[in-house]
Amino acid sequence: MLVLGSPTDSAFHWNDEPVVCGHRRFTHLRADGQQIAVPVCATPVAVAGLGAVFATYDGRVRLWDSSLDKLYWESRLDNAVYASPVADPARRAVVVASTGGLVRSFDLRGRPRWTAEAGGSVYATPTLLPETGVLVVAMFGSSCVGLRLDTGAKVFAQELPRPWYAQWGGSAADRDPYASPVTLDTGDVAVGCAEHVVCLSPDGEQRWCRDLGSSVRASLVAVHSVGTVAVATVDGRCTFLDSRTGEERGSVVLGGKVVGSPALAGSVLAVGTQDGVGFGVDVRTHEVCWQVPGAAPRDHSSYTVTPGGSFAVTTARGNVLGLNSDDGRFLWETSQILGLADHDPALDVTPIVAPDGNMYCGSYSGMAYRFRFRPRQDSK
Numbered sequence: 591m592l593v594l595g596s597p598t599d600s601a602f603h604w605n606d607e608p609v610v611c612g613h614r615r616f617t618h619l620r621a622d623g624q625q626i627a628v629p630v631c632a633t634p635v636a637v638a639g640l641g642a643v644f645a646t647y648d649g650r651v652r653l654w655d656s657s658l659d660k661l662y663w664e665s666r667l668d669n670a671v672y673a674s675p676v677a678d679p680a681r682r683a684v685v686v687a688s689t690g691g692l693v694r695s696f697d698l699r700g701r702p703r704w705t706a707e708a709g710g711s712v713y714a715t716p717t718l719l720p721e722t723g724v725l726v727v728a729m730f731g732s733s734c735v736g737l738r739l740d741t742g743a744k745v746f747a748q749e750l751p752r753p754w755y756a757q758w759g760g761s762a763a764d765r766d767p768y769a770s771p772v773t774l775d776t777g778d779v780a781v782g783c784a785e786h787v788v789c790l791s792p793d794g795e796q797r798w799c800r801d802l803g804s805s806v807r808a809s810l811v812a813v814h815s816v817g818t819v820a821v822a823t824v825d826g827r828c829t830f831l832d833s834r835t836g837e838e839r840g841s842v843v844l845g846g847k848v849v850g851s852p853a854l855a856g857s858v859l860a861v862g863t864q865d866g867v868g869f870g871v872d873v874r875t876h877e878v879c880w881q882v883p884g885a886a887p888r889d890h891s892s893y894t895v896t897p898g899g900s901f902a903v904t905t906a907r908g909n910v911l912g913l914n915s916d917d918g919r920f921l922w923e924t925s926q927i928l929g930l931a932d933h934d935p936a937l938d939v940t941p942i943v944a945p946d947g948n949m950y951c952g953s954y955s956g957m958a959y960r961f962r963f964r965p966r967q968d969s970k
Contacts, residue, residue, distance in 0.1 A: 601966055602964065604896045604897060604898025604900060604912075605900060605912065605922070606964050607923065608924060608949050609962060610960070610961055611960055611961065612657040613658060614659075614958045615957055615958075616644075616650075616957075616958065617956060627955050628646045629646065629953075629954040630938075631646075631938075632671050632672060632952075633674040633675075633715075633940045633952075634950045634952065634958070635677045635942070636943075637944075641653060641655040641662070642654055642656070642942075642950045642960070644958055645671035645674075648670065649669055651666070651686050652664045652665075656960060657960065658958060664700070667686060667688040667694060668688055669689045669691075669692065671688055672689055673714055673715045674940070676718060678695065678725075678739055681740065683698070683739075684698075685725060685739075690711065691729065692707060692708070693707070693712070693737060693742065703742075706737050706744065708729055709735060710731045710733055711729060711730040711731070712727055714729075714768055714769055715809070717770060717771045717773050721777045722777065723739045728750070728781055729767075732767070732784065734767075734771070736748075736790075736793070736794055745793060745794065746793055748794050750786075753785070766783060767782060767784070768807050769782035769783070769806050769808060769809045770809035771810065772809065780831075784805065784806070785801055786799055786800060786801050787800045787806065787810065789836060798835060800838075802827075804824055805823060806822075807824055808851045808852060808892075809851035809852075811854050812833065813854060813859070813873045817833050817834065818830045818873070820873065822848040822851075822861050825847075826848060827844065828841065830876060839876070840876030841876065842877070844869055845863065847863060847864040848861060848862070850891055850892055853893035853894055855915035856899065856915060856916075857874055858871065858915045859871045859873050860893040860901045860913070860915070862903070863886055864889075865886075866905075867883055868882045868883075868884075868886045868903070868918065869881050869882075870915070870916075870918050880918030882918040884905060884906070884907070885903065885905065886905065886906070887904060888904045888908070888937075888938060894942065897943060900912055900913060900915055900921055901914075901915055902941055904937045904938065907936075908926075908938070909926070910951060910961075926959065934955040934957070937953050937959070939952050943963075947963045
């Protein structure tokens with residue numbers, strides 16, 4: 591997320607329900623005259639004090655003002671965009687990757703800074719290695735590349751372990767990895783793929799590889815404070831690996847399949863199972879500290895953290911739910927009932943909350959939303 595002259599986190603009531611203060615429907619007019627919805631599959635990039643960058647499934651990338659009424663600029667990639675755009679704060683840029691493998695960096699005026707070919711379909715959100723200025727992109731077909739953030743030049747290309755069922759003709763064997771890689775406290779990157787976690791240096795050298803015995807679909811979470819990486823697998827385990835060696839430091843059995851991605855607030859990791867249960871796990875003791883039914887992420891979305899330190903998550907109900915990070919206590923739940931004709935109010939993607947009091951989200955039915963948190967009386 592890019593932050594431009596943002597207010598302090600205490601300027602808003604982060605524990606109160608945010609309300610819809612702007613919305614927009616993305617559509618495509620077919621040759622036969624029929625208007626169809628263009629899905630929003632990617633979490634937008636919030637530019638605090640300005641608006642948000644939305645990338646849609648028709649390959650279009652747009653910067654809107656915070657009301658979603660004014661369009662600053664629009665561009666288009668070669669193919670659909672599923673992976674979330676990535677903010678590059680050091681260069682005040684946004685990097686977007688398409689399912690066709692095109693990766694492009696835009697400045698905030700919409701001008702392309704560089705374009706690169708990753709070499710495969712991108713569905714997992716890339717990650718930045720800030721210390722070395724490298725963007726790591728994981729691709730279907732079990733591979734990943736490193737690109738220079740200043741020029742787009744390729745730093746490395748690395749093959750990854752394939753799913754066990756690839757050798758048995760698994761129909762979805764080429765649709766891996768889904769999990770987004772993560773930047774570790776060491777400056778290296780951890781990539782979740784097949785049943786493995788692979789740690790690579792910024793130049794692509796393999797540091798370690800850990801076989802967890804079960805598929806990794808959820809994105810990894812780096813726990814910098816204790817030097818671990820949290821990995822949730824489809825067998826319902828959350829395993830903590832040493833970021834330097836890959837050795838197991840601890841694990842938690844959650845009792846349900848995990849495909850939604852966790853998030854970290856303070857010392858609590860929020861992780862949810864497919865049966866709808868959300869868990870809070872202490873990353874120091876590796877013990878469950880809370881458990882809340884109906885608080886898991888919607889399929890293949892993830893938890894996020896507000897500037898106030900609470901969790902927000904798009905649930906199976908299609909609303910965003912706010913949870914206290916310490917005890918999982920209910921804080922708020924959004925509503926998208928707006929009295930619009932032919933309107934599906936359900937949200938589908940991970941929300942992003944900016945420190946200027948705005949939250950942005952979208953849906954597969956082509957809707958984009960801006961929510962507003964209530965300002966405190968003493969804020970401007």
